[in-house]
Amino acid sequence: MSLTFHALQRLIRAASLLTLLAATCSIQTARADVQTGIDELDALFTQFVEGKGTQRTEALDALAALGREDTRELLNGILEGDLMLHKETDTIVWATAQGREYTMLSLDKQTDLGSDRKRRLSRLKVTNQLRGHLRSLIASLGLRSDDPVERLAAIDALMESPEDLPDDTLQDMLANETDSKVSDALLSLQARKLASSAQPEERLQALATLSDDLSNDSRSLVQNMAENDEDENVMTLAAQIARDQAAKVRLYAKAETVFFGLSLGSVLVLAAIGLAISFGVMGVINMAHGELIMLGAYCTWAMQQLMPNNLGLSLLLSIPVAFLFTGMIGILIERSVIRFLYGRPLETLLATFGISLILQQLVRTFISSQNVPVANPAFMSGVLEVNSVLSLTLNRLYILAFCLIVFAMLLVLLKRSRFGLEVRAVSQNRAMARAMGVPSARIDSLTFGLGAGIAGIAGVALSQLTNVGPNLGQAYIVDSFMVVVFGGVGNLWGTLISGMTLGIANKLMEPWAGAILAKILVLVFLIMFIQKRPRGLFPQRGRAVEAH
Amino acid sequence: MSETSTTEQTTGIRPQRSRMSSILFILTLIALIIGVSVCNKLPAEHPLYVSNYMVTLLGKYLTYAILAVAVDLVWGYLGILSLGHAAFFALGGYVMGMHLMRQIGDRGVYGNPDLPDFMVFLNWTELPWYWLGSDHFAFTALMILLVPGLLAFLFGWFAFRSRVNGVYLSIITQALTYALMLAFFRNEMGFGGNNGLTDFRELLGFDLRSDDVRLGLFIASGVALLLVYLLCDSILRSRLGKVAIAIRDAEDRTRFIGYRVESVKLALFTLSAMIAGIAGALYVPQVGIINPGEFAPLNSIEVVVWVAIGGRGTLYGAVLGALGVNYAKTWFTGAFPEAWLFALGLLFVVVTLLLPRGVAGLLKFKRSSKAAS
Numbered sequence: 001m002s003l004t005f006h007a008l009q010r011l012i013r014a015a016s017l018l019t020l021l022a023a024t025c026s027i028q029t030a031r032a033d034v035q036t037g038i039d040e041l042d043a044l045f046t047q048f049v050e051g052k053g054t055q056r057t058e059a060l061d062a063l064a065a066l067g068r069e070d071t072r073e074l075l076n077g078i079l080e081g082d083l084m085l086h087k088e089t090d091t092i093v094w095a096t097a098q099g100r101e102y103t104m105l106s107l108d109k110q111t112d113l114g115s116d117r118k119r120r121l122s123r124l125k126v127t128n129q130l131r132g133h134l135r136s137l138i139a140s141l142g143l144r145s146d147d148p149v150e151r152l153a154a155i156d157a158l159m160e161s162p163e164d165l166p167d168d169t170l171q172d173m174l175a176n177e178t179d180s181k182v183s184d185a186l187l188s189l190q191a192r193k194l195a196s197s198a199q200p201e202e203r204l205q206a207l208a209t210l211s212d213d214l215s216n217d218s219r220s221l222v223q224n225m226a227e228n229d230e231d232e233n234v235m236t237l238a239a240q241i242a243r244d245q246a247a248k249v250r251l252y253a254k255a256e257t258v259f260f261g262l263s264l265g266s267v268l269v270l271a272a273i274g275l276a277i278s279f280g281v282m283g284v285i286n287m288a289h290g291e292l293i294m295l296g297a298y299c300t301w302a303m304q305q306l307m308p309n310n311l312g313l314s315l316l317l318s319i320p321v322a323f324l325f326t327g328m329i330g331i332l333i334e335r336s337v338i339r340f341l342y343g344r345p346l347e348t349l350l351a352t353f354g355i356s357l358i359l360q361q362l363v364r365t366f367i368s369s370q371n372v373p374v375a376n377p378a379f380m381s382g383v384l385e386v387n388s389v390l391s392l393t394l395n396r397l398y399i400l401a402f403c404l405i406v407f408a409m410l411l412v413l414l415k416r417s418r419f420g421l422e423v424r425a426v427s428q429n430r431a432m433a434r435a436m437g438v439p440s441a442r443i444d445s446l447t448f449g450l451g452a453g454i455a456g457i458a459g460v461a462l463s464q465l466t467n468v469g470p471n472l473g474q475a476y477i478v479d480s481f482m483v484v485v486f487g488g489v490g491n492l493w494g495t496l497i498s499g500m501t502l503g504i505a506n507k508l509m510e511p512w513a514g515a516i517l518a519k520i521l522v523l524v525f526l527i528m529f530i531q532k533r534p535r536g537l538f539p540q541r542g543r544a545v546e547a548h
Numbered sequence: 549m550s551e552t553s554t555t556e557q558t559t560g561i562r563p564q565r566s567r568m569s570s571i572l573f574i575l576t577l578i579a580l581i582i583g584v585s586v587c588n589k590l591p592a593e594h595p596l597y598v599s600n601y602m603v604t605l606l607g608k609y610l611t612y613a614i615l616a617v618a619v620d621l622v623w624g625y626l627g628i629l630s631l632g633h634a635a636f637f638a639l640g641g642y643v644m645g646m647h648l649m650r651q652i653g654d655r656g657v658y659g660n661p662d663l664p665d666f667m668v669f670l671n672w673t674e675l676p677w678y679w680l681g682s683d684h685f686a687f688t689a690l691m692i693l694l695v696p697g698l699l700a701f702l703f704g705w706f707a708f709r710s711r712v713n714g715v716y717l718s719i720i721t722q723a724l725t726y727a728l729m730l731a732f733f734r735n736e737m738g739f740g741g742n743n744g745l746t747d748f749r750e751l752l753g754f755d756l757r758s759d760d761v762r763l764g765l766f767i768a769s770g771v772a773l774l775l776v777y778l779l780c781d782s783i784l785r786s787r788l789g790k791v792a793i794a795i796r797d798a799e800d801r802t803r804f805i806g807y808r809v810e811s812v813k814l815a816l817f818t819l820s821a822m823i824a825g826i827a828g829a830l831y832v833p834q835v836g837i838i839n840p841g842e843f844a845p846l847n848s849i850e851v852v853v854w855v856a857i858g859g860r861g862t863l864y865g866a867v868l869g870a871l872g873v874n875y876a877k878t879w880f881t882g883a884f885p886e887a888w889l890f891a892l893g894l895l896f897v898v899v900t901l902l903l904p905r906g907v908a909g910l911l912k913f914k915r916s917s918k919a920a921s
Binding site for chain 2: 285337340341345346347348349350351353354355356357358360361364365474478481482485516517519520523524526527528530531532534
């Protein structure tokens with residue numbers, strides 16, 4: 001059938017088009033089909049409504065065999081009760097409830113038949129047996145669809161009752177299937193069929209396929225065979241496969257926990273790394289760091305407000321915008337407050353805390369004290385499905401990658417550039433660096449600006465994971481400090497490792513301790529750890545350390 | 549921390565003048581307590597009448613002042629910047645709150661004589677072991693000192709022996725209060741979770757909602773502040789106080805001379821936590837509620853700001869700071885609710901930049917310049 005039924009209906013009405021196309025032979029035949037189609041449909045429905053026992057089944061089979069474009073729709077209509085009998089005219093109609101009445105459409109949905117009161121229509125009687133038959137008919141129609149997605153859906157629908165699909169159809173489809181996902185699905189469908197076969201050999205064959213399939217129903221099927229099969233060989237093999245599968249599932253569950261841990265870790269590292277720079281290089285405690293992260297997240301929001309139709313681009317652009325904006329604020333803070341407080345870390349802590357309160361209140365006053373909506377662009381949402389038990393969310397995956405990229409860039413900047421060299425010189429021995437001609441005051445403001453800018457970038461990343469509001473920063477400040485202190489001040493690698501370790505440790509403990517208790521345990525562990533190694537995992541070495 | 553020492557060496561060690569300011573402070577405090585009590589009893593239309601609301605408010609401020617003295621004791625005289633003192637305050641408050649919960653008896657919503665309402669709500673059948681004894685006031689009073697004291701002792705035992713100091717110590721004290729806050733938010737802890745402890749009725753048989761009892765609590769807070777002040781003042785005048793100041797200004801040198809720096813720090817830190825616990829215990833019956841929000845790191849930092857603004861290294865400065873900042877807070881949040889955080893933030897910045905010794909430092913500076921001329 002080359003042309004659709006609906007299209008043809010329209011063609012018939014549009015006479016000009018009809019004359020244009022009437023020349024082709026296919027149209028002629030198709031048109032003949034339509035004529036017979038409607039009559040046949042009526043006849044079959046009459047047989048279905050009035051017939052008895054097998055006659056009704058046969059009517060459905062014949063309906064399915066018509067090969068109409070809307071066959072599945074009609075069959076579903078019968079199954080779901082959308083098709084009803086209008087008693088007065090004795091016709092089958094599509095009925096939609098509207099208040100006390102049903103609006104009615106003809107079978108081909110082309111003619112409006114008005115509406116009538118509810119009791120003037122009756123449901124088509126469908127027995128349970130017919131229901132099953134309808135389902136398998138719908139599924140096997142789906143199996144023949146040209147769209148692989150529809151075929152896959154049809155196969156999924158059959159997974160629970162594989163016996164509905166005749167063997168030869170399955171073999172036929174397996175031989176002709178080109179899409180690899182669909183043929184995988186067909187194979188596991190076949191395995192489910194074979195699993196209930198009477199032949200032990202076939203059941204063994206089924207087990208071989210099922211062992212690769214980790215989905216829930218496959219595993220319960222194997223488990224069932226391991227416990228209840230009549231054949232001893234099948235039982236032992238099934239038992240072994242069940243054990244293997246359970247082990248694999250545990251492994252994937254672990255892998256997922258580690259992924260969640262790395263994802264949390266990457267957020268911690270992003271949040272902490274800016275702090276590590278300003279704390280490590282300048283010995284400055286920047287309590288306003290969390291608020292700089294918050295401002296970075298607001299940059300994302302602002303960019304999305306500016307270009308609401310291009311979420312992806314606005315997210316990418318907000319990375320440099322946030323970096324520059326928060327970096328500028330950082331330099332402003334350094335020039336106006338912090339430079340007067342060098343060598344007095346506790347006072348710096350208090351002053352920057354004051355700044356953090358001011359920044360928070362600025363956002364509350366001039367934007368809103370409520371959270372602002374930040375959308376996720378299409379490419380950020382979605383899942384990477386590794387297999388049926390392990391799937392990774394894309395946004396977390398991207399943020400992990402983003403964290404590593406930011407880290408690598410920072411590392412290159414600090415280890416390979418002139419600026420980096422000067423930063424390291426100042427952090428190791430300020431007096432000596434000055435003596436060598438390094439402008440330490442300028443380096444200080446630039447370093448602080450860099451740390452603040454990275455905080456802004458972290459804010460962009462966080463805006464894709466959590467709510468953006470004036471309190472966003474507060475939630476991360478304590479955690480960030482912990483990461484820096486655990487890793488060792490002034491050591492980028494230490495920050496990376498400690499952030500990831502803390503992230504994974506948190507997620508490993510969560511299943512048995514719960515989220516909050518896990519966090520408390522991590523904090524307690526850190527408090528104990530700092531007693532043992534007050535300078536963190538990777539302490540900074542050098543003469544300048546004692547002077548701090 | 550060697551740079552800090554030069555700027556701070558001379559605070560609070562000239563004996564006569566500091567003794568004079570102490571006496572002045574004590575007299576002012578006594579005058580305040582008596583004055584407020586008398587004015588509260590005047591008829592309402594009298595111009596000097598102090599309303600019951602004001603009495604409770606002042607009582608609350610006085611407990612804050614006690615907390616500020618506790619922080620000043622370790623920060624101003626020992627150089628330990630604790631960002632977790634609100635934890636000790638809240639623990640003292642919770643111990644008192646537990647006692648007050650037990651005093652409700654069967655007058656709660658569920659009318660259960662054995663269990664507080666929130667436990668009935670959570671379907672608990674018996675009192676957890678750590679609530680035992682909270683029926684008795686004497687036991688409660690002991691615990692108000694012991695619970696914060698023990699936590700501070702354990703914490704300090706580890707921290708000071710490993711020579712964790714400076715910024716690191718500040719950060720782990722913050723982690724401590726943060727961890728406690730998270731813990732107390734959990735219902736399973738058995739302290740009322742998110743809602744905390746509230747709906748108190750009476751203390752030692754006195755109805756907490758009566759005006760006389762409120763005045764009594766105000767007087768008790770004032771007397772407690774007076775006693776705490778006298779205690780701290782005498783400690784700081786003693787040899788121990790001199791060693792503490794030596795540790796603040798040059799920890800390594802003090803250690804090399806032969807003093808046990810850890811022991812001094814531990815003793816004063818524990819004492820300070822106990823004082824904070826007393827403040828919390830007096831605070832709870834006056835405000836009528838204690839919840840995990842009291843553990844928030846922000847609260848601890850606010851206390852530090854009171855001390856910084858009032859002038860650290862002087863006990864009366866801490867008291868002045870606590871009273872002044874909190875009065876300003878009440879006034880601001882009433883008049884311009886938006887502006888309070890701006891004002892507080894600016895106070896932080898301005899005081900650290902321009903007034904490193906706070907208002908008390910300003911007073912001193914004026915006096916010494918007068919003396920010089």
